[in-house]
Amino acid sequence: RVKHAIVEDGARLIELTPQRTGLSRYAAATLAYRPGEAAAAVSALLGDGSGDAAGLDANALDAARAVLGATEGPVTVLLGRANLAESAATIVDAAALLNDRLAGVKFLSTLRRANVHGALDMGMAPGLLPGRVRRSDAAAWFGEAWSTVPESDGLDAAGILQAAADGKIDTLVLLGADPLADFPDRQLAERALTGARAVIALDLFLNESSKRADVVLAASAAHESGGTHTNLEGRVSLVAQKVTPVGTTRADWAIAVELADRLGHDLGLESVEEIWAEIEDLSGIHNGLTLEALRANSTEGLLAPQPLPELEASAPDAGEDDEGGEDGEGAAEATAEGADGTAVEGDAAEDAESDEATVDNDGPELVEAPEALVFVAPEATSVPPLDAYSLRVISTRRMYDNGTMLAHARSSANLAEAAVMRLHPQDIATIGLAEGGRVKITSNSRSLVLDAVADPTVARGTATLADGAPNVSVHELIEANAPITEIRLEAAR
The missing domain is CATH 3.40.50.740 (Rossmann fold)
Structure with a gap:
């Protein structure tokens, strides 16, 4: 639906991601930020300083600012967690900035699991x-x-x-x-x-x-x-x-x-x-x-929630002349997302409070109905400064992994690929490996040994590792309360 909106409907996509994705080819601009620095990238996009703090490419930043500046309609943010090796709190910080600075911004959370x-x-x-x-x-x-x-x-x-x-x-x-x-x-x-x-x-x-x-x-x-x-x-x-x-x-x-x-x-x-x-x-x-x-x-x-006119129109016995029916004003103002995936006035997350207020609740009568939840920005997450001797980990999901459902399906059980750590050629050269080889990866008191390969598409100072691989778990390196995951490498002996 995102691709359709871009290719067929003329939507413009600004992508903020720690590494390029399958959507990057469709994006009007891609801002690849250092792990843990999504909020700094958003701040730069909104014009508050340069992109140096987040490691952004200057030309990409200019292009993204131009797209955002030319936007006349509302902005919709597809909010997700592109890197499992950094805290979700860093993404919440970025969302809080967008919510505070962009009038009428709407959010759709792209959570992984169904329902x-x-x-x-x-x-x-x-x-x-x-x-x-x-x-x-x-x-x-x-x-x-x-x-x-x-x-x-x-x-x-x-x-x-x-x-x-x-x-x-x-x-x-x-x-x-x-x-x-x-x-x-x-x-x-x-x-x-x-x-x-x-x-x-x-x-x-x-x-x-x-x-x-x-x-x-x-x-x-x-x-x-x-x-x-x-x-x-x-x-x-x-x-x-x-x-x-x-x-x-x-x-x-x-x-x-x-x-x-x-x-x-x-x-x-x-x-x-x-x-x-x-x-x-x-x-x-x-x-x-x-x-x-x-x-x-x-x-x-x-x-x-839904406004009353749409509820009445959805009832099996509703007539066309009823308020909010086929010809009623309420039908034209109904909050929805079109069948083609294009945004229509009123998003569920944005309009929850106002829509809920229009509904007569048939629940307990002696106590006033509670107010809808509203977002309150938390205290900003503290991210450690760059360490010249460490690399920041980017851990992403693949379509085929070693998850329970796929592993128990005969047709897909063997489609998950073994994990390798991908490094920029200059980073892998610093540990004495020309093209690749076995490396010992250490994060605080945790370590594992894995094959590493050179990949020029990986940003310097980062290391990418797929999640859910059958041969190793990147979770061995991650600490739940750490904002980012930093590692040090050495050639395995």
Whole structure:
């Protein structure tokens, strides 16, 4: 869709990335910044100084500034994490600058896994509750309907693993998670699985982490159970069961209900329909998105939240003359993304607060509905200065890796390529290797030995290594709390 927007619709792309990508050929300008310095690159793009701080090419910076300066319409930012070897906080810093300086800017988060946006909308992140609301703001609201509400914000993935490693977690539940393979800091993941007193895994296949669990509960795969999917735009679509689950596998929600029952709590949920009814009742952004409305819009789904006119137009029995119907003013102002992928007025992330305010929530009546979550820029991340004796690591994903799903598919199990470290020819020459060879890579107290090759497309002072390779894990070098990953090299003896 991005390529289509550029090639067919005339959109202009400014790419900020630590190394060139498959989109670079389509970009009007590509700004390749040093790992950890995305915020400095954005600052230079916005005219605050030169690009020297981020290692930007001067000509590319001029071209990017010209494109941005000639932009008349709103700017949409596709926000992602292009380098697993640097902290996500550095990307948040860059986004905060764009949000502060560009009027009307909109963000679409390109998260890796399917339906992560749906999980976030359901409150599966520290300090959140369903409906994109803060726990502290919404505890009273949900307390009217739930027997218990979280009393603290909880921990993120790194915090949970650290707590488990410190022996502070009695039972660690892996919900479709393989921290040994997926979490950037493998050593922390190892210590977490060892430190937890018990580990329960819910997954489709046995993987490196679930093999070490005390209990493994077989979960249903995609299309073996019903539900919904939420894309990066916030568009909700129904997912229908098409395949009969194998053996004793159960849907994730059914396992959760059963576990709660064994612990003495009746969640009162027996079907997908009952779960969605509660979501629609309690979540402000889903209020009015009934199953009937979603079924009536099964092809493109519905945006959450939606203004009332579009909700009424999506109802199966809505007439053309109703307000917001086919000829109504509301239909022309509906927030959406066109079928061709072009941006239309009003993005889900930008308009969530204003749209939610127009919806009459049918949830608890005695407590005022919580306000929508708003972005608050955190304190800027401190990135260490350049070290003339070290290289900064760039770790990126490939289409075919050694991930659980691909590794268990016969047709793709052998498509993942072995990892090699790619270095600029001058950097590899400094350790006495002309074209390449075996190198010892050291990062603080961590090290591994790997083949290295010369690659003139790699920026000097950086080293690139693919994530998810079958022969080695770059996660052996990464520390979870470090803003960047720096390494030193020597020829392996």
